[in-house]
Amino acid sequence: MPNISPIPRLTIVVPVTEDLQSFETSLISVLEHQPSGCEVIVAHDGTYEDPFELGDEVRFVSADSAELIELISASASEARGRFVHVLSGGFKATEGWVDAALEKFEHHDVAAIAAVVRHEQTGHIVGAGWFDSGSRLCQPTGVSQTKLSRKEVAKIDGVFVEASFWRRETLRNVCHCYRGSSLLEFSYTSGLALSQAGWRCVIAEQCSLVADQNHTAWNDASLRRGKRLWAIRQTACKDRSGFRDGLRGMLANLGRPSRLLESIGMMTGGSATAEMRRRVHIDEVKSIDQCESVLPLPNRSFTASRRAA
Numbered sequence: 243m244p245n246i247s248p249i250p251r252l253t254i255v256v257p258v259t260e261d262l263q264s265f266e267t268s269l270i271s272v273l274e275h276q277p278s279g280c281e282v283i284v285a286h287d288g289t290y291e292d293p294f295e296l297g298d299e300v301r302f303v304s305a306d307s308a309e310l311i312e313l314i315s316a317s318a319s320e321a322r323g324r325f326v327h328v329l330s331g332g333f334k335a336t337e338g339w340v341d342a343a344l345e346k347f348e349h350h351d352v353a354a355i356a357a358v359v360r361h362e363q364t365g366h367i368v369g370a371g372w373f374d375s376g377s378r379l380c381q382p383t384g385v386s387q388t389k390l391s392r393k394e395v396a397k398i399d400g401v402f403v404e405a406s407f408w409r410r411e412t413l414r415n416v417c418h419c420y421r422g423s424s425l426l427e428f429s430y431t432s433g434l435a436l437s438q439a440g441w442r443c444v445i446a447e448q449c450s451l452v453a454d455q456n457h458t459a460w461n462d463a464s465l466r467r468g469k470r471l472w473a474i475r476q477t478a479c480k481d482r483s484g485f486r487d488g489l490r491g492m493l494a495n496l497g498r499p500s501r502l503l504e505s506i507g508m509m510t511g512g513s514a515t516a517e518m519r520r521r522v523h524i525d526e527v528k529s530i531d532q533c534e535s536v537l538p539l540p541n542r543s544f545t546a547s548r549r550a551a
Contacts, residue, residue, distance in 0.1 A: 252280040252340065253323035253410070256300075257313035257330055258290045264331035266294075267454060271334035273299060280340070281322055285313035311428055314403065315417035318410065326413050330404035333359065334452040342448035343407045351530055353441035354416075354432070355407040356383070356398060357449040358390070368453045369405075369460045370445050371398040372433065376487070377494035378504070379471040380430045382460045383445065390447060400433020400443050402426075402460055405451050411533065412441065418526040426459060427521075430471055434478040435524035440531070463500040468507025473514035477522045484511050 254276075256269045272282055273296075282300040284290070287308040305316035314328055325344060329335060343355045356371030369382035370390060383398055384390045401407075403425060408416070420431040433443055468491070476482045488509030495501030 248322075250279055250281040250323045252277070252325050252327060252344065253317070253321035254280055254282045254327045254329060255314060255317040255321070256282065256284055257310055257317070257328075258284060258286040258308075259310065259331035260308070261331055264454065268329055268331050268333055268335075269296075269300075271336075271452075272329060275335045275337050275339065277340050283317045283321065285317040287313070309423050310404075310425060311417065311420070311423060314413075318408075318413045318417055321410050324410055326408045326410050328403055328406050328408070329451070332454055333405050334362075334454060336450045336452060339449050339451060343446040346444050346446050347407075347409065349442070349444075351440065351442050352444050353409050353412045353436050354401045354443045355449070356401040356443065356445045357405050357407070357451045358384070358445065358447060359402075359405050359451045359453050362452050362454050369402055370394075370447075371401045371443060372429070372460075373397050373399045374475070377491040378501070379468070379475055379508070380426065385461055390445065395445050395447060398443055398445050399437065400429060402429045403432065404429075407446070407449075412436070412527065415527045419523050421521045421523070424470075426467070427470060427474060431474055431478065431522050431524070432527075434475065435527040438478065438524050439527045439529040441527075441529075463498070463504040465503040465507040465510075468504035469511045469514050470507075470518070472508040472511030473518040474522055476511065476515055477518040478524050482511075484509050 254272055256272055259265050283303050284300045285303045285305055288304045303317050303320045305312045318326055325347060343357060346352050346355045358370040359368045361368055365388060367384035367387050370384045372380045372382050375381055383394050416432045416435060419435045420428045436443060472482060472484060488505045491505030491508055492502055495505060
């Protein structure tokens with residue numbers, strides 16, 4: 243049996259991805275800095291054979307497929323902790339990263355927390371959650387900067403699931419609000435669903451993760467990105483005008499051809515709304531009023547229980 247607390251406060255989920263080296267790097271970083279009072283779940287599709295014999299240190303959870311959203315959903319269903327941290331392959335934990343994030347859950351209306359993810363070589367921010375603006379949807383916060391401003395911290399609208407913290411029950415609900423395999427679309431839908439249900443997403447400024455490569459998927463502009471995210475927003479909120487949004491985006495991005503294509507995609511987003519009505523189900527997320535009372539987080543810090551893998 244894994245050597246973990248029977249009732250952990252935190253569950254850390256490390257899914258097995260196609261890039262096994264990135265997965266192993268992420269898992270090793272968690273085990274090196276693992277705080278006490280938590281469990282670590284390794285989620286896989288039933289084919290992972292545990293070559294490092296970590297059965298005494300982690301729990302293995304099997305999902306029906308290798309899709310990351312399915313792995314996260316299966317882990318959330320099995321998680322024992324009140325809070326769940328998802329750390330996907332390609333991201334590395336750092337010393338004391340958990341405390342700063344969990345402090346944010348002392349606010350009863352906070353459902354999800356974004357870590358500040360930095361590029362391993364440059365130290366520049368890859369993303370710290372996302373926000374919507376008049377000219378772009380799901381814009382990663384703080385890209386290429388070294389520090390976040392107060393304004394940026396205040397205007398976050400959602401998290402990127404690959405590097406996020408959640409209330410367990412809310413994550414279980416969120417896993418049903420998007421039916422598809424795109425992590426970007428899942429992350430975007432989850433933020434909109436939480437907002438519609440009265441929850442907040444926030445940034446933990448002192449919670450640092452390291453990206454071993456620049457995760458351009460968060461910020462990579464394309465016509466498809468603009469079209470599909472616009473359709474998700476319209477399905478969830480019904481507050482957009484494709485022509486107005488696309489025109490505003492084109493004017494704001496005249497010097498960036500890839501962003502221009504994304505703006506054109508927003509203009510044509512109406513063609514994807516029928517598909518998104520099938521994929522997006524924001525009513526799967528319970529509102530704060532529907533949930534049981536949110537208990538305050540005990541005022542104590544985690545301490546690292548392990549220093550080496």
